[in-house]
Amino acid sequence: xxxxxxxxxxxxxxxxxxxxxxxxxxxxxxxxxxxxxxxxxxxxxxxxxxxxxxxxxxxxxxxxxxxxxxxxxxxxxxxxxxxxxxxxxxxxxxxxxxxxxxxxxxxxxxxxxxxxxxxxxxxxxxxxxxxxxxxxxxxxxxxxxxxxxxxxxxxxxxxxxxxxxxxxxxxxxxxxxxxxxxxxxxxxxxxxxxxxxxxxxxxxxxxxxxxxxxxxxxxxxxxxxxxxxxxxxxxxxxxxxxxxxxxxxxxxxxxxxxxxxxxxxxxxxxxxxxxxxxxxxxxxxxxxxxxxxxxxxxxxxxxxxxxxxxxxxxxxxxxxxxxxxxxxxxxxxxxxxxxxxxxxxxxxxxxxxxxxxxxxxxxxxxxxxxxxxxxxxxxxxxxxxxxxxxxxxxxxxxxxxxxxxxxxxxxxxxxxxxxxxxxxxxxxxxxxxxxxxxxxxxxxxxxxxxxxxxxxxxxxxxxxxxx
Numbered sequence: 001x002x003x004x005x006x007x008x009x010x011x012x013x014x015x016x017x018x019x020x021x022x023x024x025x026x027x028x029x030x031x032x033x034x035x036x037x038x039x040x041x042x043x044x045x046x047x048x049x050x051x052x053x054x055x056x057x058x059x060x061x062x063x064x065x066x067x068x069x070x071x072x073x074x075x076x077x078x079x080x081x082x083x084x085x086x087x088x089x090x091x092x093x094x095x096x097x098x099x100x101x102x103x104x105x106x107x108x109x110x111x112x113x114x115x116x117x118x119x120x121x122x123x124x125x126x127x128x129x130x131x132x133x134x135x136x137x138x139x140x141x142x143x144x145x146x147x148x149x150x151x152x153x154x155x156x157x158x159x160x161x162x163x164x165x166x167x168x169x170x171x172x173x174x175x176x177x178x179x180x181x182x183x184x185x186x187x188x189x190x191x192x193x194x195x196x197x198x199x200x201x202x203x204x205x206x207x208x209x210x211x212x213x214x215x216x217x218x219x220x221x222x223x224x225x226x227x228x229x230x231x232x233x234x235x236x237x238x239x240x241x242x243x244x245x246x247x248x249x250x251x252x253x254x255x256x257x258x259x260x261x262x263x264x265x266x267x268x269x270x271x272x273x274x275x276x277x278x279x280x281x282x283x284x285x286x287x288x289x290x291x292x293x294x295x296x297x298x299x300x301x302x303x304x305x306x307x308x309x310x311x312x313x314x315x316x317x318x319x320x321x322x323x324x325x326x327x328x329x330x331x332x333x334x335x336x337x338x339x340x341x342x343x344x345x346x347x348x349x350x351x352x353x354x355x356x357x358x359x360x361x362x363x364x365x366x367x368x369x370x371x372x373x374x375x376x377x378x379x380x381x382x383x384x385x386x387x388x389x390x391x392x393x394x395x396x397x398x399x400x401x402x403x404x405x406x407x408x409x410x411x412x413x414x415x416x417x418x419x420x421x422x423x424x425x426x427x428x429x430x431x432x433x434x435x436x437x438x439x440x441x442x443x444x445x446x447x448x449x450x451x452x453x454x455x456x457x458x459x460x461x462x463x464x465x466x467x
């Protein structure tokens with residue numbers, strides 16, 4: 001393995017590429033959904049499960065993997081996670097039926113654990129003065145993964161077929177596994193405690209029930225017995241989970257840590273940022289592709305809709321990179337405020353100005369840059385406020401909450417467009433997203449100011465006073 005001091009940026013680069021590789025595996029399915037539906041002989045709702053299954057799996061597994069990384073060291077857990085994810089991607093790429101595809105995507109979703117593991121790795125190897133920049137760059141990989149997927153999807157589908165698109169993340173992650181084994185250093189021995197498996201099982205149970213209800217609400221009906229039953233089950237299991245977590249010696253999620261001001265404000269802002277990200281992913285492409293005969297649609301192709309998303313994804317990537325440098329000067333709180341203002345302003349602009357494509361580009365780019373700042377800021381707020389041994393699970397929970405927000409953004413925006421006729425549905429959808437980010441701005445104002453970091457980069461009890 002490489003020397004940590006000399007290979008610090010090499011370790012960081014590997015972590016960044018691992019996160020981008022996973023983001024790419026999520027994003028590549030979206031452009032291929034219509035062809036996947038035809039190739040597997042299923043319905044549109046069935047094809048959507050290729051995306052939903054991975055999202056649910058990632059949401060459930062990410063906090064658990066974060067805890068395992070905190071307990072056993074991120075390197076060891078990372079190797080297992082990458083191996084399982086690659087197997088899942090291969091199964092999905094070879095799938096001849098929807099059932100096999102869903103199984104493969106569920107296994108691939110376990111790769112969502114690279115997020116908390118990567119945050120733990122860079123906290124282990126980067127000095128305190130460089131940590132915010134590294135975390136900001138890590139967050140920007142989300143936007144870069146989306147941008148790459150939109151760039152390569154069309155040519156690969158047109159010339160090779162949709163299945164080849166599913167092989168792209170495999171081609172990146174297999175060499176990554178070899179590099180991770182060679183480059184990522186072993187961590188110092190951590191205190192071993194019993195894993196809270198009951199808490200993990202209850203957590204998975206209520207989360208799957210709640211997210212399934214959210215993702216299937218449009219198809220089943222929001223008042224259907226299935227959706228109401230799942231929501232009721234989620235409430236019961238969540239109550240049991242909270243009871244268990246408050247009583248075990250080493251809970252999966254330390255609720256005391258989650259109550260710290262820097263953590264709960266960051267998590268709430270993550271929920272709203274996830275909403276804002278996916279709301280735009282629904283509203284912008286729909287508006288572009290609606291026929292001109294509607295009086296407000298652009299009659300564009302899927303390619304034009306993809307090109308509209310590309311500058312926003314690039315803006316999100318660049319902003320994430322810059323956020324770390326800004327954090328060192330003004331703190332994550334101010335960066336989050338800037339993200340809330342820019343994203344909200346972008347949505348407010350297109351709510352009232354969407355007659356020409358250039359207006360959608362302007363609003364979309366402002367949204368992308370703002371979300372790049374927001375995503376980096378919430379990650380830095382969490383990392384700065386938790387003890388080193390809680391980094392994995394805390395960032396895992398933050399990633400999970402962002403996933404829940406993304407599910408809400410997709411479903412709520414679709415309901416608004418369907419429920420409010422004509423152009424008013426898009427105006428309302430954009431306006432709601434602007435209001436959501438206004439709330440994120442309020443959360444940024446509540447978040448703690450820049451904290452003092454010790455020379456050793458360790459968490460200090462100072463932050464407890466800001467709960």
